Amino acid sequence: MFSFCTDPSTLETAQWFACYLTTGKHQLFYWSFLTVLALLAITAPTALAFGFGGAIAARSNIPPVAWFGKGYIAIVRGVPDIAFFLFFVIALDQGFEWLRHQMLCPDWSEPIRQGNDFLVCPSAKLPLSNAPQWIHEVYGFFLAVLTFAIVFGAFAANVLFGAMRAIPRGQLEAAESYGMTPRQTFWRIIVPQMWVYALPGLSNLWMVLIKATPLLFLLGVEDIVYWARELGGTALERFSDYPHPDWRLWYFLALLIFYLAFTRVSEAVLRRINARLTRGQATIGGT
Amino acid sequence: MKLLIQSTAILALTAGAALAGSHAEVVRMGTEGAYAPWNFLDDNGEVAGFERELGDELCARAELTCEWVTNEWDSIIPNLVSGNYDTIIAGMSITDERDEVIDFTQAYTPPDPSAYLATSMDADITGGVVAAQTGTIQAGYLAEQGVTVLEFATPEDTIAAVRNGEADAVLADQSFLAPFAAENADLVMLEELVSLGGGVGMGVRESDGELKAKMDAAIQSMKDDGTLNELITKWEVSSTW
Numbered sequence: 001m002f003s004f005c006t007d008p009s010t011l012e013t014a015q016w017f018a019c020y021l022t023t024g025k026h027q028l029f030y031w032s033f034l035t036v037l038a039l040l041a042i043t044a045p046t047a048l049a050f051g052f053g054g055a056i057a058a059r060s061n062i063p064p065v066a067w068f069g070k071g072y073i074a075i076v077r078g079v080p081d082i083a084f085f086l087f088f089v090i091a092l093d094q095g096f097e098w099l100r101h102q103m104l105c106p107d108w109s110e111p112i113r114q115g116n117d118f119l120v121c122p123s124a125k126l127p128l129s130n131a132p133q134w135i136h137e138v139y140g141f142f143l144a145v146l147t148f149a150i151v152f153g154a155f156a157a158n159v160l161f162g163a164m165r166a167i168p169r170g171q172l173e174a175a176e177s178y179g180m181t182p183r184q185t186f187w188r189i190i191v192p193q194m195w196v197y198a199l200p201g202l203s204n205l206w207m208v209l210i211k212a213t214p215l216l217f218l219l220g221v222e223d224i225v226y227w228a229r230e231l232g233g234t235a236l237e238r239f240s241d242y243p244h245p246d247w248r249l250w251y252f253l254a255l256l257i258f259y260l261a262f263t264r265v266s267e268a269v270l271r272r273i274n275a276r277l278t279r280g281q282a283t284i285g286g287t
Numbered sequence: 288m289k290l291l292i293q294s295t296a297i298l299a300l301t302a303g304a305a306l307a308g309s310h311a312e313v314v315r316m317g318t319e320g321a322y323a324p325w326n327f328l329d330d331n332g333e334v335a336g337f338e339r340e341l342g343d344e345l346c347a348r349a350e351l352t353c354e355w356v357t358n359e360w361d362s363i364i365p366n367l368v369s370g371n372y373d374t375i376i377a378g379m380s381i382t383d384e385r386d387e388v389i390d391f392t393q394a395y396t397p398p399d400p401s402a403y404l405a406t407s408m409d410a411d412i413t414g415g416v417v418a419a420q421t422g423t424i425q426a427g428y429l430a431e432q433g434v435t436v437l438e439f440a441t442p443e444d445t446i447a448a449v450r451n452g453e454a455d456a457v458l459a460d461q462s463f464l465a466p467f468a469a470e471n472a473d474l475v476m477l478e479e480l481v482s483l484g485g486g487v488g489m490g491v492r493e494s495d496g497e498l499k500a501k502m503d504a505a506i507q508s509m510k511d512d513g514t515l516n517e518l519i520t521k522w523e524v525s526s527t528w
Contacts, residue, residue: 024331090369097370116368116388117494125370130313133354220358220371230321230328233443236466239323241330243470246447 008241020242029227033258036213036224039145044206046149051156058161069157076154085218089147093126100124137221144219152209159201163194168282196277196285203270207263228255313352314498315372316342320357322442322463324522325378325487328357337522338376341395344514345489348505361421361440364388367490373498374491378460378524380424380484390493392502394486395515399525401425403477404464405449405456410477415455418445424483425458449474462524487525 004011005019020026057069076084097120101112105121112119122128127135167190175185216223232248278285318326320334329335334355346353356372367375367389380398381391401424403412413434419426421438429436437454439445446467448454456477457464468476489506491499509515516527 024333025328028332090365094369114494117492118369119492119494120370129315129373130352133356136356217359220366222357229441229443233321233441234446234467236323236470238466238470239327239329239336246443246450248443248447 016242020244023242025227025231028222029224029231032222032224032227035141035221036216039141039148039213039216039221040210042145043148043152044209046145047152047156047205047209048202050149050153051158051160054153054157055160055164058157059164073154073157073161076151077158081151081212081215082218084151085147085215088150089143089219092146093143094118097124097126100126140220144216144221147219148209148212152205155205156202159198159205160194162201163198164190166197167193193281196274196281196283199270199274199277203266203274206266206270210263210266211259224255224258228252313354314346314374315354315356316346317356317358317363317367317372317375318342318377319360319363321360322378323466324462324524325460326376337518337524338378340522341509341515341518342374342376344509344518345502345505348508349501351501359440360423364490368492370492373495374489374502376489378463378487379490381486381488382424382427382484384427385490388493389490390495390499391488391490392499393506394488395506395509396487396519396525397528398482398484398486399461400480400482401428401458402461402464402480403456403458404446404468404474405477406452406473406475408475408477410456412456412458412477412479416453418448418454418457419459420445423459425460425481428481428483429458446474462522465523 002015002019002022004015005022008016008019011019054069054072057065058073060066060069097118098112101108101120101124104124108121110119127139171189171193172185175189180188214223214225217226228251229248232246232251234246235243237243274285318334318338320326320328322336324336326334326336326338333339334357339355342353342355358366358372360377363375363377363379364385366372375389379385379391381394385391403410403417405412413432416435416437417429418437418439419429420442421440426436426438437448439448442459442463445454445457445459449457450473458481461476461480464476468474489502491502506515509518510528519525519527
């Protein structure tokens with residue numbers, strides 16, 4: 001990075017750290033913070049959309065749709081996250097590949113499952129095995145977003161389902177007496193007012209989602225915890241220009257500060273949103 | 288909701304279609320990246336070490352384009368069989384149990400004894416607690432011996448366990464432990480050695496006979512012209528052929 005970094009073993013402490021903290025490996029560490037933030041920025045609205053869809057499905061008058069919505073909420077909420085992240089992602093990936101295999105290689109005669117091996121035709125591989133590494137990484141990231149969205153969507157669905165039912169009955173009766181159709185009632189009365197009831201539950205989910213990001217590594221995305229462990233581990237003179245003992249404690253402390261600062265900022269933002277949503281509501285908070 | 292699922296599915300199905308044009312054969316090499324001198328990440332975050340140089344040379348000889356991928360040791364075999372990469376080149380010893388699930392090329396390093404690393408020469412390795420990495424031949428061996436084993440997901444953790452007194456010693460490949468003993472005054476290698484495993488080979492899917500044959504031939508040619516021995520000596524990973 002800096003011109004004086006050619007021989008780190010001769011440097012003063014300050015310069016040594018300037019060089020050490022700007023190695024290629026550290027830059028990957030810094031990028032991984034952006035990965036985590038990007039994941040949150042994409043996952044949160046997606047999960048909310050899944051939750052909204054799930055809640056609408058669960059309160060549908062058409063039984064199969066309601067079963068689907070309630071089944072989604074019950075099953076995903078009941079499965080331990082770690083099992084979901086280990087099993088579901090491989091299944092999802094293989095599901096996509098199987099679909100592509102059926103579409104792209106109709107003449108393929110060999111079985112897809114051979115013993116332990118899962119083999120689709122080369123053009124059905126996802127991503128293609130000759131795709132550059134960044135495509136593989138983007139695909140891994142996409143799988144991570146989808147998995148997080150499905151898991152957190154189920155919890156959000158339950159929160160929103162409850163929030164929709166918390167709207168005072170009188171509001172709905174008033175809407176009916178104005179001649180609104182159920183659809184109009186839903187979009188004009190229920191949806192604008194449900195957020196104040198949903199917010200405590202949703203803010204919990206957001207906090208949990210922030211802290212769940214280290215699960216990313218289970219999905220093959222190299223996140224901040226992975227790099228902190230990798231960088232903090234003992235660096236021996238033979239294998240690194242910057243030998244140091246086990247510094248993982250310091251790296252994990254840095255992560256602790258990052259997560260604390262992030263949740264702190266989130267709390268402040270959520271408080272403002274809450275104040276905005278309760279304004280004018282017939283609740284204690286909204287007077 | 289439905290639209291979202293449909294559009295993500297369509298996205299997934301069409302992704303990569305645009306890239307289907309080139310058909311150069313790429314072999315994805317899976318490694319752990321945390322087991323120096325076999326494989327580790329250098330200061331630039333690139334895979335380096337004995338197996339990096341070996342793998343690149345094997346790919347050159349077999350005329351394949353290779354791409355390096357890192358994966359946790361725990362799930363390195365499941366990800367191979369589900370096709371996320373095509374080889375495991377991660378200091379993996381050839382054993383019968385592993386051979387039931389995947390195939391190995393011929394060994395590229397001869398079987399080498401494993402060693403103990405401890406904080407003092409009189410560490411109790413029979414009655415005490417011994418650390419090992421999960422899913423390694425050393426962990427399997429210790430369990431068979433009836434020793435109290437402490438298993439860790441990464442090699443780094445096994446060393447840390449010895450340092451902070453959680454374990455009396457760690458059992459691992461001699462080549463992995465030696466640099467730690469050499470550079471740290473508080474760590475010593477015990478004299479006792481254990482012979483384990485059938486040498487280190489490259490793991491491939493059982494259905495991937497073609498790749499296995501190519502790699503076998505490349506390894507044989509490196510053995511024949513002595514370049515493999517040079518690499519082994521350079522990185523001090525084992526005895527030579």
